[in-house]
Amino acid sequence: MSIETDIKQKKFRSPYHRLTVNLIYTSNWLMYQQLETLREYGITPQQYNVLRILKGQYPQPIKVNAITERMLDKTSNASRLVDKLLAKELLIRNSCPSDRRAVDVVITEKGLDLLAQLDPVILEAEKNLQTLTPEEADQLSDLLDRLRKTEK
Missing domain, CATH: 1.10.10.10 (Winged helix-like DNA-binding domain superfamily/Winged helix DNA-binding domain)
Known part of the structure; x- marks a missing residue:
């Protein structure tokens, strides 16, 4: 699904605003999955x-x-x-x-x-992440590393 569908928002200010919302949403999605996985183990x-x-x-x-x-x-x-x-x-x-x-x-x-x-x-x-190929996962990881290099 797209971020627009998931949060029911049709437009964003810019591609960067869409990216920011998508990163936050996806990060929370991953964290929730990990929380559910680990809960059983206390x-x-x-x-x-x-x-x-x-x-x-x-x-x-x-x-x-x-x-x-x-x-x-x-x-x-x-x-x-x-x-x-x-x-x-x-x-x-x-x-x-x-x-x-x-x-x-x-x-x-x-x-x-x-x-x-x-x-x-x-x-x-x-395995939920395997909708990406290993090459795509590496590429996305590299892009995220590049984003963080702009930190001041």
């Missing part, structure tokens, strides 16, 4: 992002501020997310030996097991 997309960051760092610890720098959603409160994942025993938190004000975080076996369980589920959910 985690949010932001918590999933933290676990993926920790898995990429594993077995080395990472500081909470470094997690924040790597997160997809820069408005998320990484400390709060770490607390929630700690309560679910999906990570451990220790004081940093070199800086007592900092905290080191490491994913647990339970967290790694959850991610292993989620891998095929996420792959299945990504």
Whole structure:
């Protein structure tokens, strides 16, 4: 479907306005799909992002501020997310030996097991994107990268 059909709007100010609305709408559509996929596993997309960051760092610890720098959603409160994942025993938190004000975080076996369980589920959910060819997906990704290069 077109963005015009999905939001029942016939005209836009410009192609750039249409693009802006389409990007926001599509981003929310993707986020909702991920939210629905992860709900069954008791985690949010932001918590999933933290676990993926920790898995990429594993077995080395990472500081909470470094997690924040790597997160997809820069408005998320990484400390709060770490607390929630700690309560679910999906990570451990220790004081940093070199800086007592900092905290080191490491994913647990339970967290790694959850991610292993989620891998095929996420792959299945990504099939929704296969209306694009791999080449088109690369092209769209490159165009989005180019858009962000204009940030000031």
